Amino acid sequence: MNTTTPSSPREHVLLAAAAREFATSGYERASLNAVIRACGMSKSSFYHRFDSKQALFDRVVDEAAALLAHDLAAPEPVELAGPDFWPRLDAFVARAVPALAEPAWYTALGKLFYLPDVPAGRSPAMRRLLDGVDRWVQAVLKAGRACGAVRDDLPASLQAELAFALLQAMDRWSVAHMDAMKPAQRRRIAGQQLALLRRLLAP
Helix, strand or coil: CCCCCCCCHHHHHHHHHHHHHHHHHCCCCCCHHHHHHHHCCCHHHHHHHCCCHHHHHHHHHHHHHHHHHHHHCCCCHHHHCCCCHHHHHHHHHHHHHHHHHCCCHHHHHHHHCCCCCCCHHHCHHHHHHHHHHHHHHHHHHHHHHHCCCCCCCCCHHHHHHHHHHHHHHHHHHHHHHHHHCCHHHHHHHHHHHHHHHHHHHCC
């Protein structure tokens, strides 16, 4: 669970500006001066809050994780178990797609997860986030296997790795094409992606 203290409105503006700068320029080329100018903050105020680019990046990721967890309201895996396992996942995806379209900076946040110059091992915040998602996916698969909605002819660990890799590939593609898609197309693509995952996992 993410326990990051929620940002103040002023810090939220700063983090949104930082997310856009990192998403546009990449980690290495991102300019702290550009972030400071974009949010109208003095350098002294900025460096009072963050003493390095790494600290700023990790705070942006933690903020993203907290906001996404709140807005997506992912169900507890045990709540999915039962004959309605896949319809409940369908309902979650249907809620998630419009939530990810607002606020606008979510598109920038999504791109942070796939910057080539920020491997997860370099960012503690990124590692925490990915580990949390991985644990949720494993728990969902365990619930699905227990109720017969997910196939159990593969080792659970292999199945989890396959599902997580597919989810990352689909998410990476969606993030890269988000700006070019209209809401109806986003919903259609998300439904198709879940259908693909179901074909992989259902017995």
